[in-house]
């Protein structure tokens with residue numbers, strides 16, 4: 116599906132972003148291996164999270180949707196998963212494949228997990244390596260690097276693992292395998308990545324200790340099912356934060372946004388760029404901080420985005436690049452080579468598309484340099500079948516006078532079904548609540 120977008124718009128109204136993708140995945144995973152009932156409210160019914168649900172159903176877990184966003188999981192316990200009769204399919208979802216690898220490493224059966232064309236090109240040795248050190252047999256069946264993965268769980272032993280890449284998915288896979296290991300399992304990170312797995316393990320009765328950038332999990336007899344309400348996804352809210360920030364005269368209230376400090380790099384960057392942004396009504400929801408954000412448009416200047424902040428905003432870089440195009444002066448984004456191994460090569464996709472809009476942008480191996488330019492022109496751009504690229508380009512398109520086209524934009528359903536409806540609502544003046 117191609118989408119035509121008319122700019123130039125002022126963004127107004129109130130929205131609630133969709134539920135957090137990372138937390139929704141983890142709720143299903145931990146609910147499935149806990150004892151008793153887990154009820155998840157405001158679960159994200161997007162394709163990636165549904166893949167995680169399907170994989171656990173194939174391993175015998177009873178998961179029922181009460182409505183589109185509420186589900187009830189009858190936990191199978193740590194030892195209760197069944198060998199799937201068919202291949203597990205993670206679709207487009209790196210989180211599903213990598214976190215499940217950790218779970219499968221601890222099971223007493225062999226399973227195969229595959230994915231779509233994009234996921235089969237993403238690096239999987241990064242999870243295979245530590246899981247093998249723990250004692251599992253993990254085969255990356257294509258070129259020794261890529262999915263399908265064949266995993267034969269074994270008697271695992273705890274390890275201490277220094278992460279060679281900043282990846283919450285790898286960290287989570289090792290910690291989840293650690294639930295099944297003899298002795299303690301420790302992960303040490305150079306740059307702290309999102310810590311939802313650690314927080315949720317605690318919430319389900321796990322034995323987790325965090326000291327700075329070091330996390331240790333010790334095995335427990337059982338995890339206990341719990342009720343969860345999923346906060347709004349800051350990575351989805353980011354598209355609307357930037358849409359408001361780059362269009363002068365805009366004013367948007369974004370409600371119930373998850374503000375876990377390992378995810379809030381986008382807020383720091385927008386503040387550094389001179390954006391008018393206020394965090395209101397801070398509170399806590401099952402071990403995660405949430406708040407409302409009030410943002411007003413105009414007056415952005417260029418900035419530097421590099422180092423420790425990168426894992427705190429890795430999925431927001433496509434839309435931060437869009438913000439940079441509308442800012443005064445230069446923005447430099449570095450240390451972000453992980454973007455090359457996401458759903459698409461996001462550095463290439465951003466540079467190619469933003470150039471079509473007339474942006475001044477130089478590609479770096481690990482990022483980009485963008486010179487702000489107010490005279491952008493409408494264009495036809497490509498999503499590269501990558502949800503975050505489609506949405507970032509839609510934000511650029513509504514901010515440029517004229518009609519632009521986003522090709523293959525239906526991939527937004529991977530993380531944000533309803534994205535275009537909410538966008539239409541806020542560009543119309545959005546008096547109605549653009550509720551997900």
Ligand SMILES: O=C(O)C1=C[C@@H](OP(=O)(O)O)[C@@H](O)[C@H](O)C1
Pocket residue numbers: 136137138209210281282283284285287309429430453
């Ligand atoms: O753990 C998670 O839920 C995620 C971790 C990140 O990936 P990496 O672990 O590959 O950095 C992020 O890009 C992805 O969208 C979700």
Ligand SMILES: C=C(OP(=O)(O)O)C(=O)O
Pocket residue numbers: 163207208209210211430457458503530
């Ligand atoms: C990288 C992403 O997800 P995943 O790794 O789960 O495919 C994303 O949502 O931007």
